[in-house]
Amino acid sequence: MPPTETTAHPANIQYPSVPPGLKLLQLKFRVLSALSSEWAFKAAWEVFTTPRRLPLKTWETKALAHATQHWAQAESGRIAYYEWNGSGSRTVLLVHGWEHRASFWGHMADGLAKAGFRIVAVDGPAHGLSDGKRATLVSFAGAVQAVADAIGPVHATVAHSFGAACTAGVPVRFNQAIGGQLPRLVLMSAPSSTRKVAARFAHLLHLPPA
Structure with a gap:
């Protein structure tokens, strides 16, 4: 007999909660965007182009x-x-x-x-x-x-x-x-x-x- 097809169900995945620092950034950009999309873009571009200098291992x-x-x-x-x-x-x-x-x-x-x-x-x-x-x-x-x-x-x-x-x-x-x-x-x-x-x-x- 041919094998019976079964429907695969995705496993329940528990994602970690959003870090407080990221929540604060998201709030900051909501406020800036409401005031000025230009201000929000400049602030986002600064974050996007600023790397962290991580401690030397x-x-x-x-x-x-x-x-x-x-x-x-x-x-x-x-x-x-x-x-x-x-x-x-x-x-x-x-x-x-x-x-x-x-x-x-x-x-x-x-x-x-x-x-x-x-x-x-x-x-x-x-x-x-x-x-x-x-x-x-x-x-x-x-x-x-x-x-x-x-x-x-x-x-x-x-x-x-x-x-x-x-x-x-x-x-x-x-x-x-x-x-x-x-x-x-x-x-x-x-x-x-x-x-x-x-x-x-x-x-x-x-x-x-x-």
């Missing part, structure tokens, strides 16, 4: 102990970047995502350095030790561009999430002095649409369409 400190710190100058200010195995034959540039920093690449940097590569990882603007309090796609890409121009030929770039969107979407121009070709590019968890990211943010804060 122990494993990050250990990762940076084997790196040499350098600085590059971008329009957003001074940009910190780190180098592992400076004598490596080919350079791999690592670009972190939102609210991360160069030290988050510690494990990968160690493995690639042991494989003979020179590793460079950047602190995006308003991230890590780099200058600034706010970051956008354009300013972040500008910081990556400044580092890419400073370190010489880049054999490969690995970029994650927001960093992937900045690197490939703005985009960053690599190896301009030697023809502008980048042999290898790896994008991890790159957003498919910046518009959708903004829409999720607006939904989270209950922002009205205006």
Whole structure:
């Protein structure tokens, strides 16, 4: 006999309650939106472009102990970047995502350095030790561009999430002095649409369409 079809019922999922801080933000934007959509937009844009600087973890400190710190100058200010195995034959540039920093690449940097590569990882603007309090796609890409121009030929770039969107979407121009070709590019968890990211943010804060 053929198997009997059954209707699947979704399991009851218990979602955590909304954090008090988020409730306060939602209330703030309800009030601002009632007064002026322009004020509400400016305030929301400030929240959207302001990353938190999270405390340094122990494993990050250990990762940076084997790196040499350098600085590059971008329009957003001074940009910190780190180098592992400076004598490596080919350079791999690592670009972190939102609210991360160069030290988050510690494990990968160690493995690639042991494989003979020179590793460079950047602190995006308003991230890590780099200058600034706010970051956008354009300013972040500008910081990556400044580092890419400073370190010489880049054999490969690995970029994650927001960093992937900045690197490939703005985009960053690599190896301009030697023809502008980048042999290898790896994008991890790159957003498919910046518009959708903004829409999720607006939904989270209950922002009205205006």
